[in-house]
Amino acid sequence: MSTAINIPRLDLNTYVNGTATERKQFSDEIGQAFNDTGFVTITNHGLSKELIDELYAQVKALFALPDSVKQSYEIPELAGQRGYTGKNKETAKGFKIPDMKEFWQIGQTVEGDDELKASYPDNLEVKELQNFNPTTLEIYKKLESVGKQLLQAIAVYLNLDEHYFDDKVNNGNSILRTLHYFPIENPDAVPADAVRAGAHEDINLITLLIGASADGLEVLTRSGSWFPVKAHGEDLVVNVGDMLQRLTNNKLKSTTHRVVNPPRELMKASRYSVPFFLHPKADMDLTSLQSTIDAENPKLYTDITAGEYLDERLREIGLKK
Numbered sequence: 001m002s003t004a005i006n007i008p009r010l011d012l013n014t015y016v017n018g019t020a021t022e023r024k025q026f027s028d029e030i031g032q033a034f035n036d037t038g039f040v041t042i043t044n045h046g047l048s049k050e051l052i053d054e055l056y057a058q059v060k061a062l063f064a065l066p067d068s069v070k071q072s073y074e075i076p077e078l079a080g081q082r083g084y085t086g087k088n089k090e091t092a093k094g095f096k097i098p099d100m101k102e103f104w105q106i107g108q109t110v111e112g113d114d115e116l117k118a119s120y121p122d123n124l125e126v127k128e129l130q131n132f133n134p135t136t137l138e139i140y141k142k143l144e145s146v147g148k149q150l151l152q153a154i155a156v157y158l159n160l161d162e163h164y165f166d167d168k169v170n171n172g173n174s175i176l177r178t179l180h181y182f183p184i185e186n187p188d189a190v191p192a193d194a195v196r197a198g199a200h201e202d203i204n205l206i207t208l209l210i211g212a213s214a215d216g217l218e219v220l221t222r223s224g225s226w227f228p229v230k231a232h233g234e235d236l237v238v239n240v241g242d243m244l245q246r247l248t249n250n251k252l253k254s255t256t257h258r259v260v261n262p263p264r265e266l267m268k269a270s271r272y273s274v275p276f277f278l279h280p281k282a283d284m285d286l287t288s289l290q291s292t293i294d295a296e297n298p299k300l301y302t303d304i305t306a307g308e309y310l311d312e313r314l315r316e317i318g319l320k321k
């Protein structure tokens with residue numbers, strides 16, 4: 001039996017252009033949802049349907065390229081953080097069988113800070129597709145800006161200065177991941193526990209997911225059952241990652257989620273999705289906020305920076321050696 005959970009649908013415009021009362025209400029609602037299930041959906045985020053359609057057209061074209069072309073963009077030293085990662089490479093923490101997916105990642109393009117720019121690997125350009133790079137770059141910038149607005153609302157909920165996160169995420173180590181869950185040609189050959197994306201938590205502060213081309217995303221409820229997340233049309237699905245959970249000593253929840261295999265009759269269909277993992281700069285201190293620690297909520301985590309924590313996690317999922 002699955003227990004229904006409430007994933008509220010919030011209008012970002014009521015925060016960005018709203019009255020003081022509307023802004024406060026948005027903060028309270030996103031904060032409460034993050035405290036409860038760790039998930040919300042967001043409307044009126046400013047990304048047009050045309051841009052999202054173009055993104056998906058480019059993503060489909062990318063993964064339709066021959067394997068040999070895609071593999072030419074797979075650079076082991078980049079640990080999957082830029083360019084292509086081939087099928088069956090990433091394994092969710094604690095799993096033995098890798099996820100049935102391939103993906104392409106785009107990172108930060110820093111302007112005005114040469115030292116920081118030098119600390120990030122360059123993005124790879126898909127030479128075969130003229131519009132892939134400009135489209136994904138535009139999506140990256142727009143989601144980064146939506147993410148900053150959401151973190152402002154969350155900062156207010158946490159009784160921090162509204163701009164607490166601004167300089168920490170400005171030019172941060174965020175990643176746009178375009179994903180292809182490839183068709184399963186022979187369902188009988190799939191190992192019993194192989195899935196599109198094994199149960200996991202995201203590493204970063206918050207994740208903004210642009211729809212998906214098909215169902216499959218599920219969240220783990222507190223009662224231990226799986227609940228499907230449905231996004232309407234162009235809604236963004238936004239969830240808390242482990243860095244924000246750590247910073248808030250579990251006040252905000254990084255909820256376990258997964259992508260299940262489709263029913264047998266749909267196995268031959270691809271699924272595409274595009275999450276944006278909002279990361280701070282590596283030097284952000286993730287030490288839990290003093291305001292989230294008290295007698296009832298003792299300190300759960302050791303002190304660590306975002307950069308150290310990311311390295312630890314990339315090793316665990318097999319992307320970094």
Ligand SMILES: O=C(O)CCC(=O)C(=O)O
Nearest residue numbers: 197202212217259273275
């Ligand atoms: O494909 C999806 O809907 C979710 C992907 C996801 O959870 C991830 O890549 O971390």
Ligand SMILES: [Fe+2]
Nearest residue numbers: 200201202257
């Ligand atoms: Fe995820």
